[in-house]
Amino acid sequence: xxxxxxxxxxxxxxxxxxxxMDTAPEKVAAAKALLKEHGITLLAFGxxxxxDNEGAARKAFxxxxxxxxxxISADPQKNKATFDLLDKLVAEYDIAxxxxxxxxxxxxxxxxDVLTWVKDRHPKIGACVDIGHYIRSDEDPVExxxxxxxxxxxxxxxxxxxxxxxxxxxxxxxxxxxxxxETLKALKKLDYKYSLSLEYEESPKDPxxxxxxxxxxxxxxxxxxx
Numbered sequence: 001x002x003x004x005x006x007x008x009x010x011x012x013x014x015x016x017x018x019x020x021m022d023t024a025p026e027k028v029a030a031a032k033a034l035l036k037e038h039g040i041t042l043l044a045f046g047x048x049x050x051x052d053n054e055g056a057a058r059k060a061f062x063x064x065x066x067x068x069x070x071x072i073s074a075d076p077q078k079n080k081a082t083f084d085l086l087d088k089l090v091a092e093y094d095i096a097x098x099x100x101x102x103x104x105x106x107x108x109x110x111x112x113d114v115l116t117w118v119k120d121r122h123p124k125i126g127a128c129v130d131i132g133h134y135i136r137s138d139e140d141p142v143e144x145x146x147x148x149x150x151x152x153x154x155x156x157x158x159x160x161x162x163x164x165x166x167x168x169x170x171x172x173x174x175x176x177x178x179x180x181x182e183t184l185k186a187l188k189k190l191d192y193k194y195s196l197s198l199e200y201e202e203s204p205k206d207p208x209x210x211x212x213x214x215x216x217x218x219x220x221x222x223x224x225x226x
Contacts, residue, residue, distance in 0.1 A: 001038040003208060007215065013044040013073065013154070013197040021045075021063045028066045043195040044154055046073025046128070047100045052081035061093045071096040071153040071194055073128040076117075078107060083121060090124040096194070098128035098154035103136040110137055111144045118151055126151030132158035132199065135177045136168050142179055145186040152190060157218070158199040170202050172210055174217035181221045188225060 004012065012018075012035070019031050019042075035042055045067070048060050064072050074097045076082050086097050099118070101108045108114055111134070114127045127148050131141040133156075145152055161176035162168030174180050187196070198218070200211050 001034065001040060004040055005038045007208075007211065009215075010039055010041060011195065012040050012042050013046070013195045014042060015045060015047065019045070019067075021048075021060065023059065023062045023066055028063075031067065042067050042069055044069050044071045044073060044098070044128075044197070046098070046154075047075050048072055050074055050076040050082055050086060050097075052077075052079070052085055054085055057085055057089055061089050061095060064095050065093055069095065071098045071128070073098045073100045073154050073156075075100055075102070075107065078117060083117060083125070086125055087122045090122050094124070096124040096126060096153035098126055098152075098194075100128040100154070100156070101130050101133050101137070103130075103133035106133070111139060111147055115147065123150070124153070126153045128154030128156060130156040130158075130199075131178060131183065132156065132160050132170065135160040138164050140179075142182045142186050145183065145190070150190060152187070152192060153194050155187065155192075155194070155196045156199050157196055158201075170200075172200075172217065173198075173214040174221070180217060181224050184218075184221050185225055 050057055060072060072095060076086060090097055099108055099114050118125050129144055129152055134141050134144050159171050159173045159176035159178040160168035161171045198214055200207050200214055203210050
């Protein structure tokens with residue numbers, strides 16, 4: 001949180017290692033107080049797995065409601081019972097489910113995998129577009145966003161570099177295969193209001209300098225869009 005504050009950022013997507021998924025009132029209050037102390041608003045959390053276990057699913061939705069988040073990044077099992085349950089819960093809680101793609105050989109690899117399972121489902125069941133993983137899967141993030149349309153409820157912003165059909169390596173935003181300006185334009189066209197989460201997994205011991213370069217790339221791209 002201190003790094004987030006120093007970078008001049010005010011919004012977060014968390015996962016369990018950041019904030020444990022505990023709905024006890026004192027735990028929720030402590031987490032909210034810590035976020036407030038650092039000037040951070042929590043917009044989303046995940047990635048959470050879902051199956052047809054309603055009790056486990058409600059725990060995630062109860063936590064999301066208590067923390068005031070807009071969407072849960074998710075990796076739901078591909079079966080009717082799971083999606084019937086998610087239909088019910090997104091309607092009840094008014095919180096979106098954002099299915100996260102995780103690259104080649106993952107359960108949700110291509111955008112077609114997501115579209116197949118969200119078709120005819122509640123309008124708040126959609127996608128967390130992990131841009132880097134779509135690049136790894138040789139899909140154009142701009143086209144992915146356009147195909148998903150109003151079912152985009154989360155975006156993980158990262159870049160990968162490499163030729164089609166081969167393994168790709170992560171890199172600083174704008175230095176790889178990502179068409180950053182066009183991607184942000186596609187989100188703007190949707191009037192996108194959910195979390196845009198910068199992910200950077202290189203230089204784990206000291207990533208701040210690289211993250212600053214990623215942020216500069218985003219800010220420069222936004223200026224070009226106007």
